[in-house]
Amino acid sequence: MKNIYYILILCCLCLFSCDSHPDTKSSLPFGVNLAGAEFFHKKMDGVGQFGIDYHYPTTREFDYWKSKGLTLIRLPFKWERIQRELYGELNREEIDYIKYLLDEAGSRDMKILIDMHNYGRRKDNGKDRIIGDSVSIDHFASVWKQIAGELKEHSALYGYGLINEPHDMLDSVPWFKIAQAAIEEIRKVDLKTAIVVGGNHWSSAARWQEISDDLKHLHDPSDNLIFEGHCYFDEDGSGIYRRSYDEEKAYPTIGIDRTRPFVEWLKTNNLRGFIGEYGVPGDDERWLVCLDNFLDYLSKENINGTYWAAGAQWNKYILSIHPDDNYQTDKIQLGVLTKYLETKN
Numbered sequence: 001m002k003n004i005y006y007i008l009i010l011c012c013l014c015l016f017s018c019d020s021h022p023d024t025k026s027s028l029p030f031g032v033n034l035a036g037a038e039f040f041h042k043k044m045d046g047v048g049q050f051g052i053d054y055h056y057p058t059t060r061e062f063d064y065w066k067s068k069g070l071t072l073i074r075l076p077f078k079w080e081r082i083q084r085e086l087y088g089e090l091n092r093e094e095i096d097y098i099k100y101l102l103d104e105a106g107s108r109d110m111k112i113l114i115d116m117h118n119y120g121r122r123k124d125n126g127k128d129r130i131i132g133d134s135v136s137i138d139h140f141a142s143v144w145k146q147i148a149g150e151l152k153e154h155s156a157l158y159g160y161g162l163i164n165e166p167h168d169m170l171d172s173v174p175w176f177k178i179a180q181a182a183i184e185e186i187r188k189v190d191l192k193t194a195i196v197v198g199g200n201h202w203s204s205a206a207r208w209q210e211i212s213d214d215l216k217h218l219h220d221p222s223d224n225l226i227f228e229g230h231c232y233f234d235e236d237g238s239g240i241y242r243r244s245y246d247e248e249k250a251y252p253t254i255g256i257d258r259t260r261p262f263v264e265w266l267k268t269n270n271l272r273g274f275i276g277e278y279g280v281p282g283d284d285e286r287w288l289v290c291l292d293n294f295l296d297y298l299s300k301e302n303i304n305g306t307y308w309a310a311g312a313q314w315n316k317y318i319l320s321i322h323p324d325d326n327y328q329t330d331k332i333q334l335g336v337l338t339k340y341l342e343t344k345n
Helices: 002-020 059-067 092-107 137-151 175-187 213-217 254-269 285-300
Strands: 031-034 072-077 111-116 121-124 127-130 157-161 194-198 225-230 273-277 304-310
Touching: 031 059, 059 092, 072 092, 072 304, 092 111, 092 137, 111 137, 137 157, 137 175, 175 194, 175 213, 194 273, 213 254, 225 254, 254 273, 254 285, 285 304
Parallel strands: 031 072, 031 304, 072 111, 111 157, 157 194, 194 225, 225 273, 273 304
Antiparallel strands: 121 127
16 A cells, blocks of 8 residues: 555656646647737837737637647737736736637647747836836736736646847846746746746847857746747848848758757757747748758757747738638648647657
């Protein structure tokens, strides 16, 4: 009986560990960014109207991406909209709709990574403020504690994306210090959910080792951090793709070369990673070769990601993969993306 008792304890511990770290051993899902709720930056500070000036995804979008097998959704939102006043209560309309989307994702066996799409900044009294200025570290950490307290129990929650593409942060208030404070506040209410930490300088995967190496020293009492890099294949890595394939000096393995510094950093430090943004135009098949090689490399390294971007509000955005003709016509990039539905671990 005593042996059975100990075996049961070990099994319970094992289950808890697997649940807390769902991506350490198994294959990981690929997916898309469903953009829209972060649109119209000029209408912040409570001015923008939900459903008019900006839009969250619909269940029809979920159904479409589920049908394609891309089951991980990176869901951007704006800090100013989910919390209208610093240290204030969360906006019930916003947080309740995110809960609704989590419910709908869960019913479809999909996962959502929520992404505060703020670049290390927030509007305060109508002006853009960098974290560490009039917007403090405590403002940032405390809002994440509130968000985690609302969402922590949901089975469809993949993780908390602390902030999209922090860049040009204050020397006196580095991103490392800001992220550490948010981790500590989240863990006061949620010891389970993964926390996703983007890198410095727009989360550049190519420059990760030189600009984000310090993030390896972040401490999470739950040991459940995922590091997020971004990678585009145009010459300046911006993802704007102003010029043609040849003019952007692209080549078939450019995505692999740009992502390798991030991948090697993860291996060296025994850490987990994720590519939160990547995308290519659909006007030249050579871009699709770059995308294919890139995703094959990530998949073999057991690193998943989300394409930038899907979402019904993009109109003629060059990287958009929202379907045409009332969901009847897939974008050409889908031929590559649907080859990589999960990693090849």
